[in-house]
Amino acid sequence: MRTQCLKTGFTLTLMFAAFAANAADALPRVMILATGGTIAGTGATSTTTVGYTAAKIGVERLIEAVPELQKVAHVKGEQVFQIASENMSNEHWLKLAKRVNEVLKQPDVDGIVITHGTDTIEETAYFLNLVVKSKKPVVIVGAMRPATAISADGPINLYNAVALAGSKEAVGQGVIVSLNDEIQGARDVTKTNTMTGNTFRAPELGSLGYMVSGQAKFYRSSTRKHTSETEFDVSKLETLPAVDIAYGSANANTLAIDAFAAAGDVGIVYAGTGNGSLSTSVRTRLTELRQKGIHINRSSRVGNGPTVRDGENDDNKTDFTVSDTLTPQKARILLMLALTKTKDSKEIQRMFYTY
């Protein structure tokens, strides 16, 4: 009888071990590519939530600080670079995009998380949304409080991001930004508050869903093309076309756009007032610059609603394009990539209505 009980106990132990091993093998494999930001930041005290130093903690320490990651994925980490994201450049983007596309080609990678500063996270997300050539999830995550602060949001944001990047629900959804238990699409998300944890919103077009106890709950998808559906390829590019943004206001002048033209820009995004309105002097100068070959995209400083063709300007006459609902900072990204493909304004406008 005793021998039989021992045999049964041993068998059950083996079965449990096999089950546990199978469960572990079933976990998705997620690569974390670290770039810096507040999620890797340190402050002088535990109550320092502004005025801290971003981009101090390496990716291995970020992973070690959240042991729960091991319950939702097999995680590996790589430090691509370590910067505060206000310093993000076109060259950083090209390096990151090439690495993301390399990693996603690996059959033993199911998804990618990118840790990033929140200042330009929306721009990196949109850039990658246009140049990543895979349907595998790419989730960009940041934090509004440094790792050293009371109630730091980085650890839970990182946990959610890894769970999301390993989820089947996120496949084919394009590049995603996830903080504060929310799932935001790369095209429409923007930072709406300089300090608070719920800063990332898609104010009128809405988020894609929520993270609920590590589970992805999607309620909608983007209607615009992204990732493997786009026509853009940066794999052989070392630089991007020079495109800058000028900002409209009362008492507007042409100093900024003159400087951009003198510096050799091939495109200018103008963040006009209202529906992309231009003062008379600015309109005249932008029209002259267009005639010299610089592409002009009319956008708006307002932040919501479409900038519409031939509303505040006769765009057919001046040969300008409009940014639709893209913010000026995202219009710059699409105009740069468009100019790697074409100089035809009609083709560029098609791209603004496609992505």
Ligand code: DGL
């Ligand atoms: N310096 C800012 C950045 O790296 C800090 C903001 C943040 O990461 O939350 O974007």
